[in-house]
Amino acid sequence: MKTDPKKSARTPPPGEEIVFEGLAVSPGVAIGPAHLRERGALSFSEREVPVEERGEEAARFQMAVTSGRRQLQKLRIKSADLHGSVAAEELGYLLDAHMQMLDSARLLRGVTQRIEQQGLNAEAAVWQEIEALAEQFESIDDPYLKSRAQEVREVGDRILRNLTDEGAFVGFGDLQPGTIVLAEEITPADTALMDPKRIAGFAGLIGGTEGHTAIMARSLGLPAVLGCDGLLQVARGGAQVIVDGSRGLVIVNPSEARLREYELKREAFKAEAVELSKLRDLPAVTRDEVRITLHSNLELPREIGQAVMAGAEGVGLLRTEFLFMNREDLPDEEEQYRGLVEIIEGMAGRPVTVRTLDVGGEKLAASIAERHGESVNPALGLRAVRLGLREPELLERQLAAILRASAHGPLRILLPMISALEEVQAVRLIMERVAAQLRAEGRRLPDRLPPLGIMIEVPGAALAADALAEVSDFFALGTNDLTSYTLAIDRGDERLAHLYNPLHPAVLRLIQFAIGAGQRAGIPVSICGEMAGDPRYTPLLIGLGVRELSMASTALPRVKNRIRELDMASSERCARAVMQCADSESISALLDECGSKPALRDAARSSA
Numbered sequence: 274m275k276t277d278p279k280k281s282a283r284t285p286p287p288g289e290e291i292v293f294e295g296l297a298v299s300p301g302v303a304i305g306p307a308h309l310r311e312r313g314a315l316s317f318s319e320r321e322v323p324v325e326e327r328g329e330e331a332a333r334f335q336m337a338v339t340s341g342r343r344q345l346q347k348l349r350i351k352s353a354d355l356h357g358s359v360a361a362e363e364l365g366y367l368l369d370a371h372m373q374m375l376d377s378a379r380l381l382r383g384v385t386q387r388i389e390q391q392g393l394n395a396e397a398a399v400w401q402e403i404e405a406l407a408e409q410f411e412s413i414d415d416p417y418l419k420s421r422a423q424e425v426r427e428v429g430d431r432i433l434r435n436l437t438d439e440g441a442f443v444g445f446g447d448l449q450p451g452t453i454v455l456a457e458e459i460t461p462a463d464t465a466l467m468d469p470k471r472i473a474g475f476a477g478l479i480g481g482t483e484g485h486t487a488i489m490a491r492s493l494g495l496p497a498v499l500g501c502d503g504l505l506q507v508a509r510g511g512a513q514v515i516v517d518g519s520r521g522l523v524i525v526n527p528s529e530a531r532l533r534e535y536e537l538k539r540e541a542f543k544a545e546a547v548e549l550s551k552l553r554d555l556p557a558v559t560r561d562e563v564r565i566t567l568h569s570n571l572e573l574p575r576e577i578g579q580a581v582m583a584g585a586e587g588v589g590l591l592r593t594e595f596l597f598m599n600r601e602d603l604p605d606e607e608e609q610y611r612g613l614v615e616i617i618e619g620m621a622g623r624p625v626t627v628r629t630l631d632v633g634g635e636k637l638a639a640s641i642a643e644r645h646g647e648s649v650n651p652a653l654g655l656r657a658v659r660l661g662l663r664e665p666e667l668l669e670r671q672l673a674a675i676l677r678a679s680a681h682g683p684l685r686i687l688l689p690m691i692s693a694l695e696e697v698q699a700v701r702l703i704m705e706r707v708a709a710q711l712r713a714e715g716r717r718l719p720d721r722l723p724p725l726g727i728m729i730e731v732p733g734a735a736l737a738a739d740a741l742a743e744v745s746d747f748f749a750l751g752t753n754d755l756t757s758y759t760l761a762i763d764r765g766d767e768r769l770a771h772l773y774n775p776l777h778p779a780v781l782r783l784i785q786f787a788i789g790a791g792q793r794a795g796i797p798v799s800i801c802g803e804m805a806g807d808p809r810y811t812p813l814l815i816g817l818g819v820r821e822l823s824m825a826s827t828a829l830p831r832v833k834n835r836i837r838e839l840d841m842a843s844s845e846r847c848a849r850a851v852m853q854c855a856d857s858e859s860i861s862a863l864l865d866e867c868g869s870k871p872a873l874r875d876a877a878r879s880s881a
Contacts, residue, residue, distance in 0.1 A: 297521030298487035301496035302539040303474025310456035319397035334395040337435035403429030464489040474516040549830035553584035560840040568823035577619035587624040589823020590801040609674035617682040624683040631689035657690030691727040730754035735783035738790030752802025808835035816848025
C-alpha cells in the first residue's frame with residue numbers, strides 16, 4: 274500500500290505495509306529491524322538578562338563552547354577505527370570545520386554582542402546568531418554550498434545542548450548487526466559513527482542529496498533515504514524496514530512478497546557492484562569503438578582517491594570553493610597554490626579542470642562581505658566571474674596560484690557564470706598579465722598557458738555560444754544551473770522543485786545549440802551537470818555529440834557500463850527522436866524506451 278505520509282497521521286494496524294517516498298541519496302538496498310533514534314527537541318525560552326548579569330551569561334556561553342571543543346576532540350578519538358578511508362577523511366574535514374566554526378570570531382563576537390548589548394540570554398543569542406549564519410548559506414545558489422547551512426546548525430545545536438545540559442551525541446555501538454536507523458535528523462557526525470558491519474542503512478526526514486550526510490553515506494556504502502516526511506509517525510522500533518536508496522523508498526512492515534522481492538534486489542545490487550568494479554581499467558567506448566572520456570567532479574582534495582578508484586580519467590570540474598570555506602580571511606596565493614598542487618599531483622598526470630571561484634563574495638569571507646554587502650538576489654547578483662572582475666586582486670591571486678600549479682601537471686581553467694564574450698576577453702588579458710608578472714619573478718610556468726574555457730550555464734551563454742566559442746578554448750555545460758535559469762526555478766524551493774526538469778525541450782535545445790557551436794568552432798565540449806552522471810541520459814548526450822562527461826565518482830562506473838552497451842548509430846537516432854518531441858513527458862517516455870537496448874533500436878529506427 275502506498276500512502277501519502279502528509280495525509281497519514283494515523284497509526285496503522287500492526288504489521289500493515291507502508292511505503293514512504295523520499296530522496297534517494299545513497300544507492301543500494303538495506304533490510305533489517307528499525308532503530309528509532311529519538312533526540313528530543315531542544316527547549317528554551319528567550320528572556321532579558323539584567324545588565325549586571327550579562328557578563329556571567331557571556332561566560333556561560335564561553336563554557337558551552339569550550340565543552341563543544343572537548344566533545345569534538347573525543348569524537349575524533351572515537352572515530353579512529355572508522356571503517357572506510359574516505360569516510361574517515363570526510364569526518365576529519367567535518368570535525369575541523371566544526372572546530373573552526375566554534376573558534377569563529379564572528380560567531381563568538383556575534384553571540385557575545387547579542388548577550389551584552391541586546392540583553393539576550395545565551396540560548397536565544399546562540400540560536401539567533403546561528404540562524405543568521407545558516408540563512409546566509411541557504412541563500413547561495415549552489416546546492417553544495419547551500420547544504421553547509423546544515424553544518425552551521427549542527428554547531429549551534431551542540432552549543433545549545435551544552436547550555437541546556439542535553440547530550441551532544443549518542444553512538445550506535447550497542448545495536449545488533451543489520452540494524453536500520455530511522456531519525457528525524459541524521460548528522461554527518463552520526464553517519465561517521467555508523468559501522469557498516471552493524472548498521473545496514475538509514476532514513477531520515479532532514480537533508481538532501483548534496484549534504485555531508487549523503488556524501489558520507491555514499492562513501493560508506495550505506496543505502497540511505499532522506500526527506501521522508503511522516504516516517505517517524507508510523508515506524509516503531511524493531512519493525513522490519515526496507516531502505517531502497519536507489520529509488521528513494523522506505524517500506525515499513527513489508528509484506529512477504531515485498532520482502533522476497535527486495536532480498537533478490539539486494540543480492541543483485543551487490544553482484545552488480547562487483548561486476549562494475551571490473552570496469553575500472555577498461556575504456557568508456559561504445560560497441561562501435563567511439564571513445565568517451567569520463568572525468569570526476571571534485572569538491573575536496575580528499576576525493577582524489579575515490580575518483581582514481583572509480584576509473585576517472587581526470588577531473589572535469591574542480592570546485593575551488595573549498596579553499597575559501599569556513600574562514601573569515603581569504604587564502605593567499607601560496608595557500609591556493611599548495612592546495613591545487615596536492616590535487617594535480619594526486620591525479621598523477623590525469624588532466625584537472627580548475628573552476629575559478631563560483632560564489633557571491635558576501636557569503637564565504639567576511640572581508641569580501643564588508644566591501645560589497647549582500648546581493649538583493651544572490652543567484653543573479655555579484656557572483657562567480659562577475660565578482661572576480663569586480664575584485665581583480667581576488668581573481669589575479671587565484672589565477673597566479675592556478676598558473677603556478679599548472680607547472681605540475683595538465684590543467685585547464687574554467688570560468689563560471691559567463692554571459693558575454695567581453696568577460697572571457699577580460700579574464701584572458703588578466704591571465705596573460707599575471708603570467709608575464711610570474712615569469713618576471715622567475716616562477717616556473719609551462720611554455721603554453723593552460724586552456725581557458727567557460728561554463729555554459731545561463732541561457733544567454735548558450736544562445737551566444739557561437740560567439741563565445743571564438744574566444745574560448747573549451748565549453749563545459751553546467752546542466753543544473755542551465756535548467757534552473759532557463760525555467761526560472763529555484764531547486765531549493767520545495768514548492769517549485771517539481772517544476773525543475775532538465776528534459777524540458779527548451780533546456781535540451783540550449784544544450785544542443787551549445788554543443789553544435791562547440792563542434793563548429795572545433796573546441797571540446799563536456800557536460801559536468803547532474804545529467805552527465807545519470808545513465809538514463811547517456812544515449813541522448815553522446816547522440817547529441819558530447820564526447821566528455823564529468824560526474825560524481827560514485828556515478829562513473831554505471832555511466833561507463835551504459836556507454837559500453839551503446840552504439841553511436843542508435844544513440845544518434847535516439848537523440849534525433851528526443852529533439853523532435855515537444856513535451857517533457859514524451860521525452861521521458863522515449864528515454865525510458867531507450868533504456869532497453871532492443872527498445873532503443875526500435876524507437877530510434879521508427880523516428881529515423
